[in-house]
Amino acid sequence: MTGKSENTPKSRALGAELRECRFETGLTQQQLADRIGVSYVSVSRYETGSRSPKPEDVAQLLTVLGVTGDRYSRLVDLSRGADQPNWLDTGQGIRKELTRLIEFERTATKITDVAIGVIPGLLQTADYARSVMADMATDEIEPYVAMRVGRREVLHRKNPINFDAFISENVLRDRFAGAATMLEQLRHLESMAELENVTINVIPAVSERWHPAHAGAFIFFDFAKTTPMVHLEHYASGVFLYGDDEVSPYRSALATLQQVAMDRDQSAKLIATTARELEGADP
Missing domain, CATH: 1.10.260.40 (lambda repressor-like DNA-binding domains)
Structure with missing residues (x-):
């Protein structure tokens, strides 16, 4: 062969x-x-x-x-065209999509998730994930939730990956999952942010300058021995970018977002404040 x-x-x-x-x-x-x-x-x-x-x-x-x-x-x-650097993945069901993402998460040394619409998958609670997948076929939801929760293992294993998340402030305040589920999700974010290998930065809802997050969400994968990769997720398909020319702009975008976003401590305080507001306590 x-x-x-x-x-x-x-x-x-x-x-x-x-x-x-x-x-x-x-x-x-x-x-x-x-x-x-x-x-x-x-x-x-x-x-x-x-x-x-x-x-x-x-x-x-x-x-x-x-x-x-x-x-x-x-x-x-x-297997056809597997040597091509970039890949439009139209998917073959939720299980196959997750099989692919799990493989990249398993082998990455660092993942940076720029989340504009929903909480990053590796930080989602089970109930929040169910709400995200509400329009899926009923028989697909629970297998998906189980696999999504299982993906957290890369954050807790003996040699965990480093995970950075840039989360839009609007995502923290969105209640499509219901108040109780969102409160649980916010408390979970507070807990995850305490891990040494997890950094959460909130992107303010109001900005006086254009920044890369305005262009949409993406996930940046760093690997120890191979070229970095970018994943762009769409409603019914995904794109994986691998070539240097395609990936480099996203590396620059992350540097810009680091300047725009709140720092780790400011972000933790905002998450906690948002949770208190949601449960009706004084901020």
């Missing part, structure tokens, strides 16, 4: 799904490698995304793993 060295978002997403398929069979990387006639190093590189297999290679892997039907077709199709 041959393939190209990538570490692109699409090759890493494909690798995560191939690893999931292998786990379901109970095979080790060495056992799978023996069955398809390659070294376990090749299998490892495919699963990490550092080398993307060709569609025909993916087809062989899936056949050995017993993957058939729609899943087989989808993964072979996912």
